[in-house]
Amino acid sequence: xxxxxxxxxxxxxxxxxxxxxxxxxxxxxxxxxxxxxxxxxxxxxxxxxxxxxxxxxxxxxxxxxxxxxxxxxxxxxxxxxxxxxxxxxxxxxxxxxxxxxxxxxxxxxxxxxxxxxxxxxxxxxxxxxxxxxxxxxxxxxxxxxxxxxxxxxxxxxxxxxxxxxxxxxxxxxxxxxxxxxxxxxxxxxxxxxxxxxxxxxxxxxxxxxxxxxxxxxxxxxxxxxxxxxxxxxxxxxxxx
Ligand code: PGA
Numbered sequence: 001x002x003x004x005x006x007x008x009x010x011x012x013x014x015x016x017x018x019x020x021x022x023x024x025x026x027x028x029x030x031x032x033x034x035x036x037x038x039x040x041x042x043x044x045x046x047x048x049x050x051x052x053x054x055x056x057x058x059x060x061x062x063x064x065x066x067x068x069x070x071x072x073x074x075x076x077x078x079x080x081x082x083x084x085x086x087x088x089x090x091x092x093x094x095x096x097x098x099x100x101x102x103x104x105x106x107x108x109x110x111x112x113x114x115x116x117x118x119x120x121x122x123x124x125x126x127x128x129x130x131x132x133x134x135x136x137x138x139x140x141x142x143x144x145x146x147x148x149x150x151x152x153x154x155x156x157x158x159x160x161x162x163x164x165x166x167x168x169x170x171x172x173x174x175x176x177x178x179x180x181x182x183x184x185x186x187x188x189x190x191x192x193x194x195x196x197x198x199x200x201x202x203x204x205x206x207x208x209x210x211x212x213x214x215x216x217x218x219x220x221x222x223x224x225x226x227x228x229x230x231x232x233x234x235x236x237x238x239x240x
Pocket of ligand 1: 158162163164165166202203204205223224225226227
């Protein structure tokens with residue numbers, strides 16, 4: 001919930017100026033914009049090589065849910081991705097794994113790809129429950145999917161204690177969870193699908209730590225929050 005439309009658009013323009021085409025041939029870049037920004041962003045991103053995503057959708061198809069946004073509405077923009085279960089949605093809006101599984105299905109009904117977020121709180125880590133928590137989040141949130149559908153899902157590990165706090169999980173702490181996630185995915189969908197699934201890390205990624213994180217074996221990219229509000233920092237992370 002940052003930037004009004006004017007400032008958001010100015011930020012987008014700066015990102016478009018700074019992220020170069022040769023970088024886009026090496027990695028995929030997606031901008032997850034607030035709902036209010038989506039249509040304007042879609043016009044600007046068209047043909048840029050950068051994809052557009054929304055930050056949430058409702059779990060029901062349509063109906064009397066005043067103030068909510070459906071996957072169908074997002075398809076009419078159109079967006080290519082929807083972020084599902086960001087830790088702040090789980091934390092502040094009470095979104096459960098079951099609800100998130102429904103949201104993924106809604107996205108698929110509209111041919112929109114999902115980025116499914118998971119990750120433990122500080123309390124869960126300190127009480128040594130972090131492996132069990134992330135396993136349950138993956139198993140329950142992705143439970144309805146076929147192998148073919150899983151190929152349209154990106155997952156993102158977000159340790160809640162490292163989001164917007166300036167604290168980053170060490171590359172080793174992140175790798176350990178990413179490796180665990182890949183093992184769980186292999187058990188659910190088979191080795192081939194698990195190996196092909198992109199597992200992103202989100203939690204205070206900055207230009208100064210991006211390379212180290214992205215060099216870890218099971219870290220396939222980043223979900224960037226605060227640093228994405230600075231076009232220069234964001235473009236440096238894309239380079240990393
Ligand atoms: P942050 O946010 O980079 O500001 O920690 C990450 C996220 O929202 O996933």
